[in-house]
Amino acid sequence: MTLLHWAVLLPFIAAILIPFLYKYLKRIHTGWFVLILPLVLFVYFLSFIPKTSSGEVILNNLNWVPSLGINFNVYLDGLSLLFALLITGIGSLVVLYSIYYLSKHKEKLNNFYVYLLMFMGAMLGVVLSDNLIVIYVFWELTSIASSLLISYWYTREKSVYGAQKSMYITVFGGLSMLGGFSLLYVIAGTFSIRELIANADLVMASSLFIPAMILVLLGAFTKSAQFPFHIWLPDAMEAPTPVSAYLHSATMVKAGIYLVARLTGVFGGAPEWFWIITIAGLVTLTWGSISAVRQKDLKGILAFSTVSQLGLIMSLLGAGSAAFYFQDGDNALYMTAILAAVFHLINHATFKGSLFMAAGIIDHETGTRDIRKLGGLMTVLPVTATISLIGLASMAGLPPFNGFLSKELFFTGMLNVTEYGIFNLETFGFIIPVIAWIASVFTFLYCILMFSKTFMGKFDISKLKVKHVHEAPIGMLISPVILAALVVVFGLFPNLLAYSLIEPAMAAIIPGILSPGEFFDVHISHWHGFSPELWMTFGVVALGILLFMTFKKWENTAFYRGEQDLFNYAYDSGYEGLIKGSQWITRLQMTGRLRDYFIYMNTFIILIMAYTMYRYSLPAIQSLDLSPIPIYFWLVILVFIGSIVVIPFINNRVALIIATGVSGFIVALLFVLFRAPDLALTQLLIESVSVILFMLVFYHLPKLKKVKTPPKMKAVKLIISIGFGLMITLGSLSVFSMGQEVNFDSISEYYTENSKEEAGGYNIVNVILVDFRGLDTMLEILVVSMAVLTVVSLIRLRFKGSEDI
């Protein structure tokens, strides 16, 4: 255990303490205690920057299940550090914000902070582990924590719906990812990511490459809300706003991005990886930005915009993965894509975090997030308006904010794709920058719509539920102001990040491309001359403003009025169909008829036994050393068979009992013939008692009716019963012949030899029962006594008449 291990485990330990703090220190908001942890961790992770920026990696091993190759090895390089800083940094700000957002009098703070800390620990576990199985465990923990946080207000129907939806989709992805990881283990024999990257050639050559890749990508795409799995994210907005800002924009949804970035070293270079990720990213980007325009809920807009921005980062990672195809070649082409991905990841966390917090403030102060009711808040909430303006301008890609820089880099990355000259890109490649450009127009449009609808226009308090609207308390403003300040700082001085965070992360995403000691050339600047990217930005702004000006024209179209995502219908009907389908199947098999259950069970038993016998050629019974059959035995058997076969045809109660009685007494006779005197005695006794009991009871039962069974049913019954009997016969014979063939020493010898010496008895069966296995017999007596008590109480019990047995 090293400090890094403790960094992952500390949030979990803290989560255990929270309920006590909440219970015994009610006067202080629990958030203040929680705040210490992410702050300390953030400072701790900052101390690693000098190490990672010089290209160093830290690996601390801790064996967990070494025999299965599962070890809790923490691994810290540029990429992990970047994520760790995001998790703890944004985490601190979100906790601070939540202290003012969630009232200590009304809310169940203990639940909230336990889930939040659990999430923080799990997320750190995901980004710091080197072992795929450990990543999977933490991955699922983030899903669970996320669901719990979405359903934090668990009395609201929509919260529960959103929580379930996110759980189903992300856990489905998680399970496929586990399948993918297992396939990787099958291929390379290791769960360690470093070793997998070292054996990337082996993985690439395997026939399991494509299945493994698709399964892993399912995990990443569901988590990062990529099309068409994005539908859970908008519903996750039912969570308290601090949660939305933290999990559903800055950290958890980026776990999929992290996984793709991390495994680029394993899968990158394959055309399938390039195409799937780039296309999924671009489709998500476009779909998300167009859907965001349709939303009327502030958090809805932000949710779809998050979907769209995640798609943007994903497509950049796809484009950048071509690096492995070129190996060394001209690295400037793909490098821009990776650079843009990392840079935008940071930028998105800053501006989207601040926007979510601003939306939370608006919700908190006005009581609504509906943009149709809001308006003119600029003068009422000046600070929030400023924060939003900065965030939205950055998201729309306007200078001088950081969003502008990463948007320009994004365009460059997408334009470069057309020059790769591989994967048939020279023919269809031009589509990629075109799609990117169209999506950016819509991004610009929803940003401008969101700002104008919320802050411009006329302020109309009559539409709101509250009487007075005033600026949020200072504590609530600290976090968004810090984030908005970062947006400006990173925009003006992007090179602050260049070699401290971005370059080490890039080196971690595409490892092995640079020789040791070399660094990627990272230089981000505002002005590149009148390049195509700049013209594209001009185009985005012009078309975006044009669409905004003509808003009145398309305000009433079906496109704008509806806001449901098409894929929600698919999810809802699929979900309902699943429930209906399982109910249908259950009703089909759970009929409540003994007969049906017997038919199902016996059919399967017969099939399984028949298959086993066929598979292992058991009916080929070879050496049957049979005992001779004396003549009188035939007679006994004939009567026996007769008494049994006649039973199903009897329609008279007394006759039925007599026939069963006869068969029982013949069994006693058979025991005599089989040299089992004790059995014969017992059987005689028991059979007599049974017959008496039957006789006593039958008097109280109705007469047997002659039952008419339809011929079809009769045939089914006959086939099943005869088939079952046949299997028993064959089974009995094969066991008998196998016993003779194998010729093991029977354990019975022990009893024969020792019953005199050890127990002093001559009757071996008796000795076994009362001496060798005495305890068993004692418990058997207990069982019989219980049976007797049951019988007595059932007979003596007086019923009132309406009870159900």
Place this chain on the structure above:
Amino acid sequence: MELLMSIVIGIIFSVTIYLFMSKNLLRVVAATLLLSHGVHLLLLTMSGLQRGAAPILSFDADAYTDPLPQALVLTAIVISFGVTAILLVMSYRTYKVHKTDDLEELRGSADE
């Protein structure tokens, strides 16, 4: 003899399963009784029949029948009697309460 007994046991099981699928409670109880006969004989048959004297130590016998299956069957006889007794009384009570011994009419629960 083992071959013959295996066939007989097969017949017992067939009849048992057939009875289990009938609608009448008394027949089902009779089936459990038959089933236990079948199982007891099966246990004995599988270890071989009539091979040596009864398992009671004496001077003139040099081989004994396997005592272990007999001990098992002895236990089983007693337990299966307990089961049959309870089933019988249960069917008696069921008829008292519901006024029917038809399994078809007895199916379902009160809240259905």
